[in-house]
Amino acid sequence: EQQSSHPVAAAVVEAAMEKQLSLPRAGNLENVAGKGVMSMIDRRPVLVGSIKLFQDTDWYSLDKDLEDTISRLEAEGKTTMAVSHDGKFLGILALADTPRPGIHQILDKLRELGIQKLVMLTGDNQKVAEQIARQVGVTDVNADLLPEDKLLAINKLKDAYGTVAMTGDGVNDAPALATATVGIAMGGAGTAVALETADIALMADDLGKLPFAVGLSRAARRIIVQNLAVSLGVILMLIITALSQSIALTGTVIIHEGSTIVVVLNALRLLRYR
Structure with missing residues (x-):
């Protein structure tokens, strides 16, 4: 060992x-x-x-x-x-497995973010898995799984729900991490294979960062959509004004450069995300 x-x-x-x-x-x-x-x-x-x-x-x-x-x-x-x-x-x-301190509260935060389906995939036996699941507040348990079984479970969840995120740390998790829409590896205890396969690594094995990562990702997506709307809107307006010659060249430059500053400042709001 x-x-x-x-x-x-x-x-x-x-x-x-x-x-x-x-x-x-x-x-x-x-x-x-x-x-x-x-x-x-x-x-x-x-x-x-x-x-x-x-x-x-x-x-x-x-x-x-x-x-x-x-x-x-x-x-x-x-x-x-x-x-x-x-x-x-x-x-x-x-x-005997012992849940990480505060894991129940972390899962509650994920539910508050709208993630209602929380599933445990484990190679442990069913009774062990159910006992841990009761302690941490997970209702769906798939136990006695080999690596290929975890992969199959992820594919079934993707078919049912469209997008699936998986958190894992071992060699046995690597195929499922690669197949999930978003693979999240535990940075400290995670094996090299899991870390290389995953899209995100939680450093220091802090699962408390998981709700933060989900929230930050959603905030980033919103800002990307806003910035695209501003950029495309300004470009469309400039095309129309250029064709109609209703604004002087100096004005169009100011509007274009001004929109660039707006986009940058809007993106910088992510630095204040909590």
């Missing part, structure tokens, strides 16, 4: 460091999208991941005790990862 950039991996490594465990270095890390990681320690394979990772591997047989333990932990709202070394299960790691 030391070589993985996934937030869950970071949590596992941090817990190990706190316990002052001696951590051998693993080599040849392979990310299995949406399922876990595979590597080698002492030239023997190590797998850490969800139960799907082992179900897709022919040489692992899952005993009932293991499956019952995973089911019990997931029923408690925990994300589980089984750990195996050289074909033998060593144990299960259980983690």
Whole structure:
């Protein structure tokens, strides 16, 4: 997990460091999208991941005790990862997601901006996702998703609503971020793939900037429309006056340059946006 950039991996490594465990270095890390990681320690394979990772591997047989333990932990709202070394299960790691402070208020601000459809797309199991969704105020939850499933979900939302913005931070989110109308990556914890794919990066992982970004974008759009209206209106008026010769050349220059100043001053209003 030391070589993985996934937030869950970071949590596992941090817990190990706190316990002052001696951590051998693993080599040849392979990310299995949406399922876990595979590597080698002492030239023997190590797998850490969800139960799907082992179900897709022919040489692992899952005993009932293991499956019952995973089911019990997931029923408690925990994300589980089984750990195996050289074909033998060593144990299960259980983690509980905690919502970011103030996330409920941030989502309420998005609703105030008119964004009524807030959907959670996650690779976690359904019970974990529903528990977090209740805490943060999200009503629509799609869980147990692989990267291709997230991509499919975004396409369905685009078909239903036309435009979709997605916020993500991981490799698994990259295809969906690229497909969304607007992709928003978490700048601090986001992987390089997510940051390169997204249209917007929220620096310092501050989700509180999300309503600000939406509001600023809308204000910028309004000002662009206003400036286009002023510019085109002045040009049309100057064409008419030029054909009718009703205004002297000096007057047309003053009007044209004056409209340019108006457009610039109007655009500068964005600097005062709060």
